[in-house]
Amino acid sequence: MKPPPFAYRAPREVGQALADLAAVGEDGKVLAGGQSLIPLLNMRLAAPGTVVDINRVAGLDTLTAGPDGVRVGALTRQARVERSEEAAAVQPLLRQALRLVAHPVIRNRGTVVGSLVHADPAAELPAVLAVLDGSVRLASADGGERDVPARAFFTGPLEVAAGPGDLAVSALFPALPPRTGTAFHEVSRRHGDFALAGVAAVVTMRADLGLEEARVACAGVGPVPIVVDVTAEAGAGDWAAAAHTVRERIEPEDDVHASAAYRRHLTGVLTERALAEASRRAADA
Template identity: 70%
Template sequence: MKPPPFDYHAPGSVAEALETLAEAGEHGKVLAGGQSLIPMLNMRLAAPGHIVDVNRLAELATVSVESDGVRVGALARHAQVERAEQVAAAQPLLRQALRLVAHPVIRNRGTVVGSLVHADPAAELPAVLILLGGSVRLARPGATRDVPAAGFFTGPLESALRPGELAVSALFPTLPPRSGTAFHEVSRRHGDYAVAGVAALVRLDDDLRVVTAGVACVSAGPVPVLVDVTEACGHRPAASADWASAARAVRDRIEPETDVHASADYRRHLTGTLAERALRDAARAASDE
C-alpha cells in the first residue's frame, strides 16, 4: 500500500523544525524512527498533510546521565540507549525493558521518545516512564514544557503532545540506594507486542525491609496502569514479603480487554503472575545492591 500524499520537510535546525510544525499545526507529523508512523501511513490510518523529518538534527540524538536521571533526546535510538553502559548503571530498568522491544532491526531505527509519543498501551517504554515518575519535554517556538508521565498518556495512541509541538527529550529519573527494578512480559512470539507485561520497582531500607513497591502494567488498560502495592506486601523484610498478595492487588486494579490474542480473564491472571515474579526479582536486585 502507498501512503496518502503529503508535503515533506527536512529542517536543518530544531528552531526551523519548530517553526515548520507550528505552521502545519494539526496537519503535521514528525518523522524520527518511523517504525510506527510509516506503517500507519501505508495503511492509511494516518493522513497528515505535512511530514517533518528531524533525522538531520544531530543535537536531538543525545543520551546523557544527569544529576536527576537519564535524559534521552528525541533521535536517540532504542539500540543506542540499550547499549549505553552509563545508562544501564544509572537506570537499569531502561535496558531491562529495551531488550524486549520488538527486534534488533526495529531497535536500530526506532526512537525512545517516539515510542513514548506513540503512546501504545502495549509498549514497554510508556510503562517504564510512568513507573519511574519521569517526564517528556515538549517544545514550540519560544517555549518548552515538561509533562509528567502521570499526565502524558491520555488514551490509546494519545498523548499530551499538542499540535505544533515537538517532543525533544524524555527524563527517566534515577533511583535512591537500595532500589531494584525488573521487567517481565509474555508475547506470542519474541518481538511481538506483549499479551501482558509488568515493570516492577522495589525500594528497601538499610534493614532490607520494603519501603515502597509498585508496578506498571502493559496491555492492561487504555494507558499504562500504575499500581502501588506497598501496603499489600506489608512493609516486611524483602525475603518474607507477601508478593502473592501484591499480585492479587494488581489483578484487582487492572481492566484488560479481550481481543484475538487473549481473553481479559487470561490477561488479568497472567499480569498478576508476572507482577509477583517481577516484584521478587526487583526486591532481590535491591537486596544485592
C-alpha cells in the first residue's frame, strides 16, 4: 500500500509550524509519531494535500510532573511517559492505561498528544484525559494559546475542537487529590488490539474511608469518551449499582467485532472491576 501524493514541510520552530499550518489550512495534517496517520495514508483513508512534520521542532518533547499534574509535550513518546516514575507518582492512571496501548514498538514512536488529537473513541488516552478532566493546549499562528478541557475537546469520532491552523502543543493530566485510587480495565480480541470496551476509574475516599467521589470514563462505547459520575450509586460500595448506571448511559453500536448488547454488558463488568480496584488503591493511599 502506498499513500496518495502530498506536499511535505518540516519546520524546526513552533512559529514556523504554525505558519505552515495556517498556510495549508484544512488541507494539512500534522505528523508527530505517525502511528495513526501513516496507516490512514497508506490505506488512503486520509489524503491531505500537505503533511507538516513537527518532529524537528525544538521544545515539544517535554514531560513535567508537579503539584498540578503531568504535562506532556506534543513530541513526548508514549513509552517515555509510561516509564517515568515521576509521572506515575503524580498520575498513576497514565501508566496503567499506557501499558494497554498497542505494543511496545508502537509506544516507542507514538505520542500521547497525538493519540488525543486522533480522538479514536476506542483509544485509552482520550478516556484518561476525560475522566481526569484534563485539557489540551492549542497554539495558533496569531500567537495565542488556549487550554481546551477534555469535555469540550472531543467533539466526535476522530474529531476534536482544533481549527485548521491550530497545533496541539501539550496536554495536562491533573494530579489526584489525597486518598484517591485509579484503575483501567479493558477487553480486546488480542493483546494490542483496540479494546472492545474499556473503563478508566477514579475513586476518592474520605479520611474515614467512606466514599467521597467515584467516576468512570468509558472507551469504545460512544462517539467520544463517556464520563459518568457514580458517586451516588456507589456510596455504600455498591459497584453493581454503579455498573447499572453506566450501562444506561453508554451508546454502543454493533460492528463486526461485537454486538452492542455485548459491549453494554462488558462495560458493566469492567466498571465493577475498575471501581473495586481503584477503591482498594484509594484505601491504601
